[in-house]
Ligand SMILES: Cc1cc2nc3c(=O)[nH]c(=O)nc-3n(C[C@H](O)[C@H](O)[C@H](O)COP(=O)(O)OP(=O)(O)OC[C@H]3O[C@@H](n4cnc5c(N)ncnc54)[C@H](O)[C@@H]3O)c2cc1C
């Protein structure tokens with residue numbers, strides 16, 4: 001008879017891709033009621049998207065001016081008020097959830113399970129530690145509200161087709177003014193989003209410049225893939241930080257991951273462990289990426305990648 | 318303004334940790350330990366703020382066993398003015414770390430706390446946000462740039478969609494991302510100087526904090542391993558293999 005509250009991730013216009021994965025995780029908890037709360041302004045479009053997710057019993061909407069581009073310090077007190085009566089409070093383990101949920105947990109006077117990757121029982125969960133080099137099973141005591149971020153790569157997105165009721169709510173939470181949104185610079189892209197793409201092509205330090213990255217984009221566009229990068233490529237300024245894949249970047253689970261000129265450091269591999277098929281292109285036969293790759297090709301990426309792009313356009317054999 | 322920096326001792330990031338066969342944890346005997354990389358970045362940032370005359374003192378704080386003094390001495394050698402070790406053994410949950418840091422912050426009248434965005438051992442990523450919540454102060458997580466002026470900080474954050482800038486009133490908590498700065502190297506004379514810098518020992522009880530762990534760790538296991546796949550000899554073979562697996566059309 002447990003109740004789950006999921007805090008929806010969104011960009012102010014659209015529901016994020018993490019919420020649907022939290023809904024799937026909530027299902028594994030054996031919850032009798034799964035509610036999604038949308039804190040936004042305007043909220044209608046986002047709430048409508050949340051209501052479509054199969055398994056959602058109700059969408060709660062708190063629409064107030066402060067919820068436009070709201071920082072965690074503004075959202076947390078509202079979530080705390082709404083969390084009353086729920087056994088679980090979940091959010092996706094992306095930068096939205098990672099920022100917000102620990103603040104919620106502390107205000108509720110409880111701890112948090114970060115990056116929950118599997119449900120072993122109503123209060124027993126698995127989560128990765130040491131950049132995914134070990135997995136622990138943790139148990140939380142009964143009667144304590146469980147706050148967790150959901151490792152999105154571990155759960156499939158809940159399908160659509162639902163039309164859950166949407167309920168407008170107001171909270172009397174006092175909101176701080178000490179934290180103010182100034183700006184967001186989001187690189188514009190027509191390519192699929194990294195965290196939900198079925199195919200991803202990533203480039204590493206070996207690309208050498210942002211100009212050279214165009215061969216990675218060309219390959220990605222040929223197969224409808226999102227583009228990612230290693231930390232080294234981001235640090236060198238070849239691509240924006242939002243493209244980093246790995247322990248401290250994005251954790252992804254595409255059907256196809258193509259690693260180009262990436263050595264395969266453990267911090268990078270953490271981000272791609274759940275990919276169905278990994279293809280690696282590297283000139284060094286000893287590169288650790290080949291230890292995890294399903295298909296490897298040794299050679300010069302500047303020769304291989306354009307050729308691969310070319311051949312992928314050709315007739316099927 | 319005093320700046321507090323959290324310093325956690327963790328297994329060095331170059332070490333590939335192994336799970337003990339009996340599932341009781343990871344093997345730590347003889348493994349190289351270092352300052353959590355994000356905490357080194359936090360300390361570097363604090364030092365730069367002080368070097369711009371925007372802070373009076375940088376205090377490095379660690380919770381952990383006696384051996385953590387080694388990492389605190391490194392922090393002092395990097396340039397921290399003094400260090401505090403809150404002695405405790407065993408696993409400490411982020412919430413207890415946050416409660417303990419808060420007690421020190423109140424005692425010391427700290428104006429800015431800089432922590433790492435995550436400790437690379439437990440990968441929890443909670444302490445900074447919890448500290449800010451309990452302190453009822455602003456948080457700016459995953460910082461890649463910090464500017465301080467007139468009691469506020471402008472912080473650029475690395476978020477999934479791009480770079481977000483927040484303006485926060487001080488006192489506040491900031492957690493560091495990798496691109497905030499590149500920590501300086503420690504020079505030999507600084508190691509000598511660090512030996513004379515104050516390193517205070519205390520414990521949670523003396524700070525009025527009772528540890529209250531919530532979670533039990535039932536077991537630790539190795540993750541499912543991906544196995545080495547096949548090597549192809551040229552691009553044509555690669556394309557054929559990709560098509561065979563149905564990952565491209
Ligand atoms: C706390 C911490 C967190 C981190 N988090 C992340 C993270 O989230 N994501 C991440 O990616 N890294 C992360 N790192 C960094 C990580 O340790 C590696 O340094 C980084 O992944 C290396 O990037 P790379 O593979 O592009 O570069 P390199 O390791 O330099 O590898 C370049 C590769 O390209 C190959 N190559 C060179 N030229 C060619 C050519 N012409 N054709 C084909 N191959 C070529 C080389 O053989 C080599 O294998 C983190 C590190 C730390 C300490």
Ligand SMILES: Nc1ncnc2c1ncn2[C@@H]1O[C@H](COP(=O)(O)O)[C@@H](O)[C@H]1O
Nearest residue numbers: 323324380432433435436441442443444
């Ligand atoms: N035992 C500790 N001693 C000092 N600082 C800590 C400790 N544990 C966590 N922190 C700080 O909190 C940050 C985040 O840790 P965590 O929430 O465990 O991922 C670290 O980067 C440190 O700055």
